[in-house]
Amino acid sequence: QSALTQPASVSGSPGQSITISCTGTSSDVGGYKYVSWYQQHPGKAPKLMIYEVTNRPSGVSNRFSGSKSGNTASLTISGLQAEDESNYYCSSYTTSSTLIFGGGTKLTVL
Amino acid sequence: QVQLQESGPGLVKPSETLSLSCTVSGGSMSSYYWAWIRQPPGKGLEWIGYIYSTVSTTYHPSLKSRVTISVDTSKNQFSLRLSSVTAADTAVYYCARDSSRGYGDFDYWGQGTLVTVSS
Numbered sequence: 210q211s212a213l214t215q216p217a218s219v220s221g222s223p224g225q226s227i228t229i230s231c232t233g234t235s236s237d238v239g240g241y242k243y244v245s246w247y248q249q250h251p252g253k254a255p256k257l258m259i260y261e262v263t264n265r266p267s268g269v270s271n272r273f274s275g276s277k278s279g280n281t282a283s284l285t286i287s288g289l290q291a292e293d294e295s296n297y298y299c300s301s302y303t304t305s306s307t308l309i310f311g312g313g314t315k316l317t318v319l
Numbered sequence: 320q321v322q323l324q325e326s327g328p329g330l331v332k333p334s335e336t337l338s339l340s341c342t343v344s345g346g347s348m349s350s351y352y353w354a355w356i357r358q359p360p361g362k363g364l365e366w367i368g369y370i371y372s373t374v375s376t377t378y379h380p381s382l383k384s385r386v387t388i389s390v391d392t393s394k395n396q397f398s399l400r401l402s403s404v405t406a407a408d409t410a411v412y413y414c415a416r417d418s419s420r421g422y423g424d425f426d427y428w429g430q431g432t433l434v435t436v437s438s
Contacts, residue, residue: 243422254428300423308366308423
C-alpha cells in the first residue's frame with residue numbers, strides 16, 4: 210500500500226490560516242470516515258489532533274479542524290501560532306482493514 | 320492517565336529478530352486495539368500492525384511475513400517481533416492505543432525507542 214499524499218511543506222504567518230491536504234483513493238480516504246491527523250514535534254511522539262475526519266479530542270484547540278471531499282482530506286489550522294510549527298501526518302483506514310499514513314507535512318510559521 | 324512504555328534492545332544485528340515490549344499502565348487493555356508504528360530517521364510514520372484481545376491481529380501487507388504481535392494481559396504488555404531484519408528496519412518504534420476499534424485513532428503513545436540494525 211502506498212502512503213497517502215501530503216505536501217512536503219506549507220507555511221503561513223501568525224494569525225493566518227493554512228490547509229494541509231491528504232490525498233488517497235476510494236479504497237482508503239474516499240471510502241471511509243476514518244481519517245485522523247497527528248501533530249509531531251521533533252523528537253516527540255505524535256499527538257492526535259483530529260479523528261474520524263472532523264472530530265477533535267478533548268484538549269485540542271478549536272483552531273484545528275478537519276474535512277473531507279472525495280479522496281482528499283484536509284486539516285485547517287486557523288489563527289496560526291508559533292507553537293503550531295511542527296510536522297503533521299494524516300492516516301486512514303483501508304479496505305484491507307489496515308491503516309496507512311501520509312508522508313507528512315512540515316508546517317513553518319513565518 | 321494511561322501511559323505506554325516501550326522496552327527492548329536498541330541494537331539488532333542484520334538477519335536477526337527484533338523484539339520489543341510495550342507496558343501499559345493506568346488503564347485496562349481490554350476493549351482496545353494496540354498498535355506498533357515505526358518511523359525511520361528523518362522519515363514518516365509507518366503502521367506495522369495491531370492486536371485486539373489475544374488472538375486478533377492485522378499486519379501491514381509488506382511486513383506480514385516477518386511480523387508477530389502478541390499480548391500478555393496478565394502483565395499488561397504487548398509485544399512486537401520482526402524477523403530477518405535489515406538496515407531498512409532501523410527506526411524509532413512506537414507503541415500506541417487505538418481507541419476506535421482498529422480504525423486508527425491513536426490517542427495514547429509511548430515515547431518511542433530507537434532500534435538500529437547494524438553488525
